[in-house]
Amino acid sequence: xxxxxxxxxxxxxxxxxxxxxxxxxxxxxxxxxxxxxxxxxxxxxxxxxxxxxxxxxxxxxxxxxxxxxxxxxxxxxxxxxxxxxxxxxxxxxxxxxxxxxxxxxxxxxxxxxxxxxxxxxxxxxxxxxxxxxxxxxxxxxxxxxxxxxxxxxxxxxxxxxxxxxxxxxxxxxxxxxxxxxxxxxxxxxxxxxxxxxxxxxxxxxxxxxxxxxxxxxxxxxxxxxxxxxxxxxxxxxxxxxxxxxxxxxxxxxxxxxxxxxxxxxxxxxxxxxxxxxxxxxxxxxxxxxxxxxxxxxxxxxxxxxxxxxxxxxxxxxxxxxxxxxxxxxx
Amino acid sequence: xxxxxxxxxxxxxxxxxxxxxxxxxxxxxxxxxxxxxxxxxxxxxxxxxxxxxxxxxxxxxxxxxxxxxxxxxxxxxxxxxxxxxxxxxxxxxxxxxxxxxxxxxxxxxxxxxxxxxxxxxxxxxxxxxxxxxxxxxxxxxxxxxxxxxxxxxxxxxxxxxxxxxxxxxxxxxxxxxxxxxxxxxxxxxxxxxxxxxxxxxxxxxxxxxxxxxxxxxxxxxxxxxxxxxxxxxxxxxxxxxxxxxxxxxxxxxxxxxxxxxxxxxxxxxxxxxxxxxxxxxxxxxxxxxxxxxxxxxxxxxxxxxxxxxxxxxxxxxxxxxxx
Numbered sequence: 119x120x121x122x123x124x125x126x127x128x129x130x131x132x133x134x135x136x137x138x139x140x141x142x143x144x145x146x147x148x149x150x151x152x153x154x155x156x157x158x159x160x161x162x163x164x165x166x167x168x169x170x171x172x173x174x175x176x177x178x179x180x181x182x183x184x185x186x187x188x189x190x191x192x193x194x195x196x197x198x199x200x201x202x203x204x205x206x207x208x209x210x211x212x213x214x215x216x217x218x219x220x221x222x223x224x225x226x227x228x229x230x231x232x233x234x235x236x237x238x239x240x241x242x243x244x245x246x247x248x249x250x251x252x253x254x255x256x257x258x259x260x261x262x263x264x265x266x267x268x269x270x271x272x273x274x275x276x277x278x279x280x281x282x283x284x285x286x287x288x289x290x291x292x293x294x295x296x297x298x299x300x301x302x303x304x305x306x307x308x309x310x311x312x313x314x315x316x317x318x319x320x321x322x323x324x325x326x327x328x329x330x331x332x333x334x335x336x337x338x339x340x341x342x343x344x345x346x347x348x349x350x351x352x353x354x355x356x357x358x359x360x361x362x363x364x365x366x367x368x369x370x371x372x373x374x375x376x377x378x379x380x381x382x383x384x385x386x387x388x389x390x391x392x393x394x395x396x397x398x399x400x401x402x403x404x405x406x407x408x409x410x411x412x413x414x415x416x417x418x419x420x421x422x423x424x425x426x427x428x429x430x431x432x433x434x435x436x437x438x439x440x441x442x443x444x445x446x447x448x
Numbered sequence: 449x450x451x452x453x454x455x456x457x458x459x460x461x462x463x464x465x466x467x468x469x470x471x472x473x474x475x476x477x478x479x480x481x482x483x484x485x486x487x488x489x490x491x492x493x494x495x496x497x498x499x500x501x502x503x504x505x506x507x508x509x510x511x512x513x514x515x516x517x518x519x520x521x522x523x524x525x526x527x528x529x530x531x532x533x534x535x536x537x538x539x540x541x542x543x544x545x546x547x548x549x550x551x552x553x554x555x556x557x558x559x560x561x562x563x564x565x566x567x568x569x570x571x572x573x574x575x576x577x578x579x580x581x582x583x584x585x586x587x588x589x590x591x592x593x594x595x596x597x598x599x600x601x602x603x604x605x606x607x608x609x610x611x612x613x614x615x616x617x618x619x620x621x622x623x624x625x626x627x628x629x630x631x632x633x634x635x636x637x638x639x640x641x642x643x644x645x646x647x648x649x650x651x652x653x654x655x656x657x658x659x660x661x662x663x664x665x666x667x668x669x670x671x672x673x674x675x676x677x678x679x680x681x682x683x684x685x686x687x688x689x690x691x692x693x694x695x696x697x698x699x700x701x702x703x704x705x706x707x708x709x710x711x712x713x714x715x716x717x718x719x720x721x722x723x724x725x726x727x728x729x730x731x732x733x734x735x736x737x738x739x740x741x742x743x744x745x746x747x748x749x750x751x752x753x754x755x756x757x758x759x760x761x762x763x764x765x766x767x768x769x770x771x
Contacts, residue, residue: 232653
């Protein structure tokens with residue numbers, strides 16, 4: 119699937135995004151402040167109607183990246199553009215207006231719905247707070263949103279605890295869609311669900327994208343889920359992007375050794391092929407963001423690491439058209 | 449009668465979303481229905497209502513003037529004991545005043561001061577706690593240091609200073625007690641706000657585009673209902689006793705006016721000769737606190753949809769077993 123990358127302007131553009139946290143601790147009386155870089159120098163673009171899958175293990179900074187784009191984190195450097203407009207410093211009322219175009223689907227469908235509100239109140243809330251519909255006027259709109267995500271109209275008067283995990287995630291999706299956004303950050307949106315429900319929700323998201331021309335930033339730690347829904351895939355490791363390419367390019371010609379290791383961990387539903395595959399098992403842990411290794415951050419776990427890798431960080435550059443990677447060997 | 453009741457009930461149930469012009473009426477009916485389902489809550493509400501009516505209608509209900517002394521009849525035991533007189537059901541105190549009349553009149557000051565102090569201190573403390581917890585930063589530091597200072601300052605000393613300077617009336621009494629009581633609310637509320645700010649549904653509300661005030665009142669405040677109701681109940685009992693302490697020192701309710709606390713404090717000296725002097729107003733205090741507790745636990749359950757569902761599920765199971 120090739121995107122019209124050359125003809126359309128990007129919907130969301132992230133330029134050299136870095137996120138720093140100030141972690142207190144260590145030292146006497148906890149007064150020493152160490153800056154922690156959770157995300158460093160990340161750049162990518164998302165086009166209208168496109169899904170960018172963002173993959174990495176926990177602690178890689180993928181959720182932080184998503185939250186930074188949603189302007190939930192203040193201590194950022196770099197630029198975030200939405201429809202060409204710089205939103206890096208947007209706050210207050212302007213940020214509230216931006217929420218009409220940029221929404222989020224949460225990982226945990228249990229904790230992200232207020233248990234004291236009915237489904238009607240939950241899904242109507244975005245409409246109410248943006249002055250789009252009030253009281254009874256919101257009901258037909260909520261009913262059509264529920265129909266869109268495959269829930270019956272009778273769900274309106276019920277409370278979230280009366281629904282299953284998958285149904286609750288549908289409620290969360292209906293809420294995110296209420297404002298007719300152009301862009302949705304789905305942060306591990308299916309990770310908390312049963313495998314059988316997962317496929318339903320992923321299909322629903324794909325379906326909605328086709329109908330409403332939505333763009334997603336689909337954050338996940340599981341490449342097989344991302345493969346199904348993404349047009350392009352970005353791989354993060356220890357706060358940095360290591361590879362970014364079309365989905366098929368990532369799966370057919372992975373350039374970065376970390377991507378290859380991730381791909382080798384996916385099970386293939388054919389025992390013969392599965393037995394013949396060589397599993398690349400990474401040893402060690404993802405490095406601590408408080409003390410990142412010198413040079414390439416992956417060199418501590420990379421089988422092909424050279425002296426150059428240990429000394430100098432490889433640039434994130436276009437190796438073949440549309441295929442970016444950060445590796446000296448690629 | 450029974451039929452009209454049940455049809456009205458089903459109507460209200462069928463149209464919970466469309467009855468906007470009659471919202472208040474429906475809400476009242478809903479409360480009545482809820483209370484029928486919770487026996488203890490209904491019991492507590494009943495006692496509380498009786499207490500309030502007694503306080504309001506005290507002059508009509510009390511058989512004697514609560515301040516009328518009759519030294520010839522001093523320390524009479526309740527009517528059912530040897531030496532008791534049917535003229536004084538609950539006996540008389542050391543000045544020959546009728547205990548029943550004093551307890552009925554005492555309800556006025558005790559309930560009024562208790563409710564007013566809890567309302568005043570609760571509102572003040574809750575607002576400051578919300579501000580400190582939600583906005584954090586400098587506002588948080590200033591408010592919480594003020595709380596620390598106020599807590600460190602002896603409450604009785606502050607009350608003594610204020611009440612010796614201004615005239616001790618029920619109004620000043622309320623202000624003094626509220627000034628000593630708001631800190632617990634501020635601390636509790638701040639803590640709950642801090643923890644519920646972390647909850648995902650508050651983040652979801654912010655991402656959806658709710659303004660801070662809506663987030664506070666719609667998403668954070670409901671989490672405060674049950675801890676606040678619990679704290680207010682405990683505080684009410686404490687306030688009744690604090691008012692008694694101040695009255696005992698001569699800085700609270702001024703005779704000839706009376707309050708339960710004042711009578712408990714005065715009766716304490718006769719506890720071995722005339723136990724009823726402490727027991728009767730003491731029982732009134734206990735009954736009030738008990739009924740408020742029952743109502744509070746009912747409110748806590750009634751405002752939480754998850755708790756309600758649990759209770760209705762239990763009720764359904766019980767009625768099935770009965771059938």
